[in-house]
Every structure is written in structure tokens, then in C-alpha cells.
Amino acid sequence: MRKSLVATAALGLALATAPAYAAPARKPNVIVILADDLGYGDTGVYGSTFVKTPNIDALAADGVRFTQGYVSHPVCAPSRAALLTGRYQTRFGYEFNPVGRDRTSGVSLDETFIGEVMQKAGYRTGMVGKWHLGESGGYHPVARGFDEFFGTTAGANAFIIDTKPGDEFHTPRGAEGSYGTVEGGAGLGDGPEIEQMVRLRERAPITRGREVVEVKEYLTDAFTDEAVRFIGANKDKPFFLYLSHTTPHTPLQAPAKYIDRYRHIENKGQRVYAAMVSSLDDSVGAVRAKLKAEGLEKDTLIILLSDNGCAGYIGDACTNAPLNGYKGMHLDGGVRVPFIMTWPGHLAPKVETRVISSLDIAPTAAALAGATMPKGSDGVNLVPYLTGKKTGAPHTALYWRSGVNFAIRDGDWKMWMINRAEPSEVASNAARVTPEGVKAELSPRGHFVMLYDLKADPGETTNLAATRPDVVAKLKARIEAWDKGNVPPQWTSMRQSVREVEGELVKLYP
Template identity: 65%
Template sequence: MFNKSLILAAVAGASLAAAPALAAPTRPNIIVIIADDLGYGDTGAYGSPRVKTPNIDALAREGVRFTQGYVAHPVCAPSRAALLTGRYQTRFGYEFNPVGRDRTGGVSRDEVFLPQVLKGAGYSTGMVGKWHLGQPSGYHPLDRGFDSFFGIMTGATAFMTDFQAGDEEITPPGAEASFGLAEGVRAPPGATEAEKMALLRRAAPVYRGREVVEEGAYLTDAFTREAISFIDAAAGRPFFLYLAHAAPHTPLQAPARYITRNRDIPDKGQRVYAAMVTALDDGVGRIRAELKARDLERNTVIVFLSDNGCAGYIGTACTNGPLNGFKGLHLEGGVRVPYIISGPGRFRRGGVEDQVVSSLDILPTAAALAGATLPKGTDGENLVPYLSGPKPKDFARRLFWRSGPNYAVRDGAWKLWSVNRAEPGETESLSAGITPDGVQARVSAQGAYDMLYNLAEDPGESRNLAATRPEVVARLKAEITEWDRGNVPAQWTSMRQAVRRHEGQMLKIYP
């Protein structure tokens, strides 16, 4: 069971008004920094007693920290697709992680990406980090509006392949399947961890533009280095930087200089994970220092968030506490993430807000800041009016999620999660079979299991009210049905179907 607790407020109020386009001289630089599988409870700003993140904490103190910031999917690629398009990924079929299929396709080329929006407004655009949204010609970052790219095309790779004294890594039970050698890589029997990592890096290499490069630095440090290089090169022209980290996703690896700073953590898994977050936090600090040195700090907006909650398959190395659930699940721990927006001199400072916001809001907010034309069909809200000046009234918000036959909705304080029941005889498994592409997953003969929570009264999702509040269940299901009319079938099926026991039920998850 996943039961934990969190205090949050109910959401109410009027809809958010659109922001007027800003005049060209006031257009800020925009940086989006996204972590990979960072737990809700794994930064100081969000209450971690274990992981030290002074730079992320400072970003929160100088900006607005949202306690109810959500992503559109609880796993990597669909979540990132939604962020970069400002649209639910189910609108264009990018519903599940591609697991190697991004080598043959990617996000529909009919979709308009955030860098394309900002490039049309005169911005220089750069991407550093993890792509995971398509590799062939036409789907590459350089084909989707980025002027430059340095990073990895796949979902994961080795952070380091040359291990020295004091370096550490750990593969918790079940974690290897997550990078499994997930991109079609199979290590020979008896291969050492170092050999596996070298093999993984060869299969999932680092690119500069379209060319493979040898990268000897710790990958998180390399991404920070390249982000700073982009800022230096773009100075004098408004820029957009998408820094898409691969940390702290598996494989869990960190060099001695970060391990040493976390030596007071006795558990090895927690220590290595914390060291990975330390590297990420240092990078945030270095980027902010570079902006300050170039007198760009007050004309740069930074958004920091994670692509989903941390993964249960790495055990106690991470935590979504005090939320319930993990990556891959539509419980709060899977879809609610650290979410900070900082704009010194532009947005209010030191705000801690319980307004429900989404990663879908990043594109329309950035477009408003840049004075850019907003593409048709976006699902997010422009947050500029909410972030600027005194805090306005909270605005009403509904958010939806779909993974195959499983659905969730948040409407005000209510959260409904409707999940396929497992077939008779199915037992708990992280890999419960594969549905062939072209065959859409359907609700089983056992039907769906409904979970209804009042998050204002039960933020830990511990008391299922579906049986006692059937009228709320019916209303929320009607909302889901209406929303789902705007979606399309998935491009491919989930390759990692899992069976989990929750509330005494065997449930089929499609992450």
C-alpha cells in the first residue's frame, strides 16, 4: 500500500484571464530545467531532511513554489511531450513511453513545439539533455525548433563509464529493467556493472547536433557545462533554454566528489541518489551564477520541475513523501512534482502557493512572456497574471490523465482514479505482458476499480469514498468522457504493463 499524508487546500475561484503580450524590450530569457524522476520530497524546498539542495531552495525563495504542481503523465516521454506542446499527449497519441520506438517515429510532426513558438518570436533556442521524443529525421530536436542540441536521444544512458576510487553506483532490485537495458541492449551473462554501463553508453550515446561525441565528464556536469555555453553564446539576444536532465533517473551513479558531500547518509542507495541530486542542484547554482555575472538574472525566467514522481523500483533511495504512490501511477506521488517559477523583478518573491498548476501551463506562459502567437488547441493556462504582483484569487482547475483503459481526473478537491482490474490468476508483477501494437488495451471482463479521494480532507489518498459518494463518481466520469472525445488512439501500446495490489485489489497499470 502507498498510504501517506499531505495537507493541501481546496481549489476554488474564477478562471484566469489572458495576459497581454509584452513589448519586445521587456521580453525575458526563458529557461526550463526539468529533472528526471525527482521525488516530490527530495529537495529541501519540499521538506527533505536528507537531500541538501541549497540552490533549488534559493530559486524557490526568490520565486513562486507551487505545492500542487502536476505533470500530464506519470512517466518520462509522454510527460515531456505534453510540456513541450502545451497539449495533453493523448491529443496526438504519445500516450506511453516509446521503449525503443522513438528510433522509428516520435511526436507527430503536426504538433507545434515550444521552441518553434519562441523562435517565431525571435528567440534563440537551445536544448541540452534528454530528448526521448523521436530520433529519425523530422523528429530530431533540430527539426522541432531548437537551434542547437547536446544530449541523449533515448530515455536513459550511463552517467559515467570510467569508475575511480570513491565513485559509487547501485542497482536496486527491479531497477535494471527501467533502463533494462531498455533501449534494446542486452548485457552478456556475467557482465560487470561497469561493462553494462559502457555497453549502455554505446547503445545510447551522447550527441552534439546529429553527431555522436565522446563525453568523459559526469553526464549531469556535462549538461550544466553545455547549458552555460549556450547562455554565453546567446547573450545579447532573447533566448530559450530547455535543460532536460537525465538525473536522478537510473542508473544510480555518482562520482566521489558528490558522494563525499553526502557521506553522512548511511544507506548506499539513498547516498548515491542524494549525490545525483547534489550534482543537479550544483548545476542550478552554476547557471544562476552565470546569469548574474552577465547581468541577465533580472531578465530571465526560470522554471524548475520534475517530469514525474520518483520510481518505486529503486526502493527507499528516493521519496515522494508525504504523497502516496510513485512513478507510473496516477496517485499523487506519480503526477504531483516539485514546481518552481522564478522571475526576479517580474514575478512576486517567496510565494508558496496551493493553486493547482500543470506542466501544460509552461508553453502558454512562455508565449505570453515572449509576446509570441499561441498555437491553437493548447490545454494549458497562461500563469503570468497569477505570478505577477499581489497574489490574485485562485482559479478553478480540472486536470485529466489517461493511460490505456485507466483514467484519472482532478476537479477542485476531488480526485478520481479508475483502473482496470487484473484478470483472474494474475499476480503482482512489474512486467505483466505485452499487448501487440495496434491492439488497444480494453477494460477487462472484471471491470474497472474506482478510487475517489477528497484531497482537501485526505491528501494521502487513504480513504476511498467511491462507494459512499456515487454521485461524485458519476459526475467525474462524465467529465472524463467529455474530455476524452478530444483524444486519439495511442500510437503504440504500453510495453511495461504491471499488476499492482492496491486497496486489496489486483490492478492492471499501463505506465
């Protein structure tokens, strides 16, 4: 009996002194912050000399800053479709912006969005900001894997409705009639700016779920507040947040509290655009501050990028320097973007020069959630490459298609095959709106081919196509093989713009 009592006592002491059972660490939260038309050179950490972005700079200093991060398309909607599915948008026909169409369709319902993957893995999912991937029925964000939605389903929206002294608008010359408002809408020059903004908001309302709500504050601030609220409401469970800002997309508008930081800039376009980027930077700061306040910094991966390069139609207000080209083009200025990943305690701060893609975001998030992407994913989980568990290049090549235009990045080679325009056509910074059903047809004069060695010529200034026909032939063969896995576009491009590139008239299909 005595031995039994001693043994029992010893066991009790052992249990009392043994360490408590360590519950498994929570799955990491994932936040994707997407800017709209942010130029490669428009933040401090990527080289801006006058746009002040202390929060974005700090995000980069604390994480991985990619110098060769690409998106899959140089315009909004197709780029977003690929980001959220991890598949080239040409795999399912979401090849062009849904300009001026009815709102009863969107990304094919056969496609799986990352929100759905994260939901099934036990995550609370939230989407804040710009959707642009379908509006009605099963195409709405709440039907594509997001438990919560606050934002606009359209391609653009007004930032300011209720103006105050010091608020500024800027109407760029040129293509504002096509680009300045919601897709297919009238430009700002057609009437008083405030009236235009009211009509824009009426055509593209802000909704919570599917219910229209009134938003009077600056739109970027409203989206930021909603993101912060979502983090606080879901701090005790793993969450996936897609914060898809509309800034600094047109219309260019900013309130006095951001404009005041740049009163010294005489160029009005640059002043207003810089103020808009500052609102994005403040948003990044607010999100990180909330994570810190809730003790979630080390439990959260943040990914920041832009959906494409900045737009040439806003003139010198923005810059993709040192890259060549703009939104709508397959030059690097259209498809290489600011790209940052931060996960304190898990990813060592560094500058990463390997080529990566927005296609990698969905597979990376899924892997962290312990889930798998559906078959056919074109992206990869980047974490093993960033922690050293995997070496080499995440991608051997990246591809682009827009109608009959193609591009490829293969190692240091970059090739763009673009349709020649007819001699009778006139180059314009504006995109000509074409009727539904007018397909992109290859000119009898064929493609104009541009080949660049990005290692020696990152600005894509010296076309080597004529002197390296062997490389052109090899890359054409790779494009043809890749294109066999694509499908026809769901609809035709309604913006076929003629530009002059290297002295050649060429046609873009944004």
C-alpha cells in the same frame, strides 16, 4: 535673425538635455530545467531531511514554489511531449513511452513545439539533455524548433563511463532488467557494471546536433557546462533554454565529488540517489551564477520541475512523501511534482497553493515572447495569475489517460479509474514487457475506482468511492466529455505491470 539663432540654440540645448530615447526592454529569457524521476520529497524545500539542495531551496525562496504542480503523465516521454506542446499528449497519441521500437517516429509532425514558437518570436533556442520524443529526420530536436542540441535522444543514459576511486553504482533489486538502462535494454545485473555502461552509451550516444561526440565527464556536469556555455554565447539576445537532465533516473551512479557529501548514509541506494540530486542542485546553482555574472537575473524566468514522481522500483532510495504512489501511477506521487518559477523583480516570492500544470509552461513562455500558441492549447499563461492580474483558478480540472485507465483532479476531488488485473496475474514491482500490438483492454471485471478528497486527505489514503457515488458519477461524465477530444495511441504499451493497490490487483500502462 537673432530670434532664429536664439531659437536654434534653445532647441539644441533642449535636445542636449532631453533624456535619451529609451529602447524597449528586451524580451525575457526563459529557462526550463527538467529533472528526471525526481521525488516530490527529495529536495530540502519540499521536505527532505537528508538530501541537501541549497540552490534549489534558494530558487524557491526567490520565486514561486507550487505545492500543487502537476504533470500530464506519470512516465517520461508522454509527460515531456505535453510540456513542450502545451497539449495533452492524448490529443496526438503520444500516450506511452516508445519502448523497444525503431527510432523512425516520434511526436506527430502536425504538433508545434514551444521551440518553434520561440524561434519565430526571435529567440535563440537551445536544448540540452534528454529528448525522448523522436530521433531520426523531422523528429530530431533540431527539426522541432531548437537551434542547438547537445544530449541524448533516448530515454536514459550512462552517467559514468570513465570511473575513478570513490565513484558509486547502485543496482536496485526488482525491475532493473526493464528500467535500468536505455529503453528495452538489458539490466545492470547482466554483467560487469562498467561494461553495461559502455554498451548503454553505445546504444544511446551523446550528440551535438546530429553528430556523435565523446563525453567522459559525469553526464550531469557535462549538461550543466553546455547550458552555461549556451547562456554566455547568447547573452545579447533573448533565448529559450530547455535543460532536460537525466538525473536522478536510473542507472543510479555518482562520482566521488558528490558521494563524499553523503558518506554518512549507510543505505547505498539513498546515498547514491542523494548524490545524484546534489548534482542537479549544483547545476541549478551554476545556471543562476552564470545569469548573475552576465547581468541577466532580472531578464530571465526560470522554471524547475520533474517529469513525474520518483520510481518505486528503486526502493527506498527516493521518496514522494507526503504523497501516495510512484512513477507510473496516477496517484499524486506519480503526477504531482516539485515545481518552482523564479523571475526576480517580476514575480514576488510566495508559496502558491493553486493547481497548475506542466501544460502551462509553453503558453507562459510564448506569452512572454509576445507570441501565441497554436489553437488547441490545454495550458494557460501563469504570469497574470501570479502577479494578481487574474484571480481564481488557472484550471477547473486536470485529466489523465493511459490506455483504459483515467484520472481527474477537479477542485479538491481526485479520482483514479484503473483496470482490474485478472486473478491469475501476479503483482510485481517489475513491468512485464508485452508484445507490440497487445492493446490495453478493459477487464470484464471493470475499473477499480479510487476517489479522494485531497483537502482532507492529501496522502490519498481513504477511498470515498463507495460512499460518494454522486461525485464518482459527476467525474466520470467529465472524463468522458474530455476524452472525446483525444485520439487513439500511436502505439500500444509494452509495459503492462500488475500492482496491488488497496488490496486490489490492478494493471498500469506506463
